Amino acid sequence: MANSPSGDSMTARVVRVLETFTVDRTMQTAAEVGRRAGLPSSTAHRIVDELVAAGLLDRDDEHRVSLGMRLWELALRGSRALRLRQAALPHMERVQATVREHTQLAVLEQDSALFLERLSHPDAGANITRVAGRLPLHASSSGLVLLAHADPELQERVLTRRLAAVSPETTTDAAALRRRMAEIRAAGFVVAPGSIEAVSTGVAVPVRDGDGAVIAALSVVLPREASPDVAIAALLQAARSIRSDLTSH
Amino acid sequence: MANSPSGDSMTARVVRVLETFTVDRTMQTAAEVGRRAGLPSSTAHRIVDELVAAGLLDRDDEHRVSLGMRLWELALRGSRALRLRQAALPHMERVQATVREHTQLAVLEQDSALFLERLSHPDAGANITRVAGRLPLHASSSGLVLLAHADPELQERVLTRRLAAVSPETTTDAAALRRRMAEIRAAGFVVAPGSIEAVSTGVAVPVRDGDGAVIAALSVVLPREASPDVAIAALLQAARSIRSDLTSH
Numbered sequence: 001m002a003n004s005p006s007g008d009s010m011t012a013r014v015v016r017v018l019e020t021f022t023v024d025r026t027m028q029t030a031a032e033v034g035r036r037a038g039l040p041s042s043t044a045h046r047i048v049d050e051l052v053a054a055g056l057l058d059r060d061d062e063h064r065v066s067l068g069m070r071l072w073e074l075a076l077r078g079s080r081a082l083r084l085r086q087a088a089l090p091h092m093e094r095v096q097a098t099v100r101e102h103t104q105l106a107v108l109e110q111d112s113a114l115f116l117e118r119l120s121h122p123d124a125g126a127n128i129t130r131v132a133g134r135l136p137l138h139a140s141s142s143g144l145v146l147l148a149h150a151d152p153e154l155q156e157r158v159l160t161r162r163l164a165a166v167s168p169e170t171t172t173d174a175a176a177l178r179r180r181m182a183e184i185r186a187a188g189f190v191v192a193p194g195s196i197e198a199v200s201t202g203v204a205v206p207v208r209d210g211d212g213a214v215i216a217a218l219s220v221v222l223p224r225e226a227s228p229d230v231a232i233a234a235l236l237q238a239a240r241s242i243r244s245d246l247t248s249h
Numbered sequence: 250m251a252n253s254p255s256g257d258s259m260t261a262r263v264v265r266v267l268e269t270f271t272v273d274r275t276m277q278t279a280a281e282v283g284r285r286a287g288l289p290s291s292t293a294h295r296i297v298d299e300l301v302a303a304g305l306l307d308r309d310d311e312h313r314v315s316l317g318m319r320l321w322e323l324a325l326r327g328s329r330a331l332r333l334r335q336a337a338l339p340h341m342e343r344v345q346a347t348v349r350e351h352t353q354l355a356v357l358e359q360d361s362a363l364f365l366e367r368l369s370h371p372d373a374g375a376n377i378t379r380v381a382g383r384l385p386l387h388a389s390s391s392g393l394v395l396l397a398h399a400d401p402e403l404q405e406r407v408l409t410r411r412l413a414a415v416s417p418e419t420t421t422d423a424a425a426l427r428r429r430m431a432e433i434r435a436a437g438f439v440v441a442p443g444s445i446e447a448v449s450t451g452v453a454v455p456v457r458d459g460d461g462a463v464i465a466a467l468s469v470v471l472p473r474e475a476s477p478d479v480a481i482a483a484l485l486q487a488a489r490s491i492r493s494d495l496t497s498h
Contacts, residue, residue: 009299009302009303010259010260010263010299011259011263011296011299011300011302011303011305012299012302012303014259014260014263015303015304015305015323018323018324019323021323021326021327021328022326022327023326023327025327026327026328026329026332047260050258050259050260050261051260053258053260053261054260054261054264055264055359056260056264066327066328066329067324067327067328067329067330069330069356069358069363070358070359071323071324071328072324072325072328072330072365072381073358073363073381074264074267074268074270074320074324075267075316075320075321075323075324075325076321076324076380076381077270077271077272077381077382078270078271078272078274078275078315078316079270079275079315079316079320079321080275080315080316081316081318081321082380082381083275086380089368089369090369093342093368107318109318109319109322110304110319114318114322116321119338119342120338120339131325131331131335132321132322132325132326132331133326
């Protein structure tokens with residue numbers, strides 16, 4: 001239905017339009033959307049008009065469009081991500097109250113760690129870029145936990161790619177990563193100093209559902225020299241509580 | 250482009266598909282989606298296939314589909330709602346720590362109060378149904394604040410409709426609501442006992458941007474007999490802090 005000469009579906013073109021909006025680019029004209037989405041101008045204008053009519057985009061007085069609240073509502077209202085995030089939130093607040101650093105919840109999505117939530121200590125700077133942001137599986141502490149518990153096919157796909165170094169200390173050797181993943185499964189947590197930034201240490205644990213399947217990673221970011229003991233204990237307790245709440249509600 | 254015989258656009262049909270997912274219905278077959286969206290079976294299957302291919306829907310082993318994390322990511326990543334919500338979150342946590350009841354952030358969307366965030370006290374029951382949920386403008390404390398500061402055209406549209414009673418104490422008389430809105434603008438907050446549920450009192454204040462425009466309402470839900478004084482002070486302080494953070498970042 002409505003396939004373009006290049007063969008992509010109308011739905012794919014709508015997605016390409018939505019993809020042009022980012023943290024740093026929340027307002028665009030239809031012409032900018034079209035250029036960034038690689039769509040003919042008439043197509044871009046038509047899709048933008050339809051998205052505005054449906055409430056998924058908002059248009060201001062200067063004809064710039066932005067993602068609408070209606071899109072946010074549709075994406076969240078029936079989402080299993082919302083259920084996980086709401087179950088996790090009170091327990092993340094407890095971790096944050098104990099550890100007093102950034103506390104994060106991530107899931108595996110398209111071979112990345114996608115961050116569903118990030119709590120910052122009230123006196124820490126706001127960090128709006130990270131919710132709905134991604135980090136590589138092999139570099140972030142959350143990603144390492146998700147990768148260690150992913151299905152073998154996904155692990156092979158990730159490990160046989162070239163693994164980019166996010167920092168000089170990122171493990172990029174596939175054999176070393178395989179050993180690391182076995183250690184993470186055995187220990188039940190990971191401590192990853194410097195693998196994203198030299199000044200910080202990520203600490204992450206798996207979050208399991210009632211069946212024992214790993215559905216998310218819960219993590220904190222500590223100053224590099226801080227002991228991870230308190231954070232590990234707080235994260236493990238929180239992960240158990242989230243599992244319990246997901247099972248009982 | 251791709252308009253159906255009934256004249257709705259392809260984008261409108263995609264939206265109708267997404268609208269069939271709700272808090273209580275997160276997994277459906279393509280046939281169920283088609284029936285609920287009022288689309289011919291072949292159209293529903295094609296749109297569902299395209300949404301799965303684009304990652305906006307996930308399909309499980311039993312051919313049921315659910316909203317995908319990719320949709321959540323696209324809806325949030327470039328969203329001004331995310332920026333507001335992240336700016337508000339640390340200050341909502343402070344309100345919650347002081348008041349120890351549910352704390353909520355709502356925006357005006359399509360003549361309703363749409364709830365962007367809800368924090369619950371760690372020991373309070375999880376309440377997953379309310380984030381991305383809506384309440385009527387004339388009944389909820391958040392809605393009354395948003396309505397009191399809405400543009401006159403929207404106020405007229407809402408006030409000239411039949412106003413439904415959510416509880417026996419909901420104000421449904423337009424003249425009484427007009428007086429209430431003037432009081433809310435003068436006071437800078439609202440205390441709304443019993444207008445949603447007999448056992449509780451909503452307390453809400455406006456959240457303003459750097460230009461002074463009201464962009465959201467911040468609220469708490471108290472037990473009916475509790476004094477609102479502490480909550481009002483905490484909410485007003487939080488609203489000032491959010492405005493300051495939105496302006497400075």
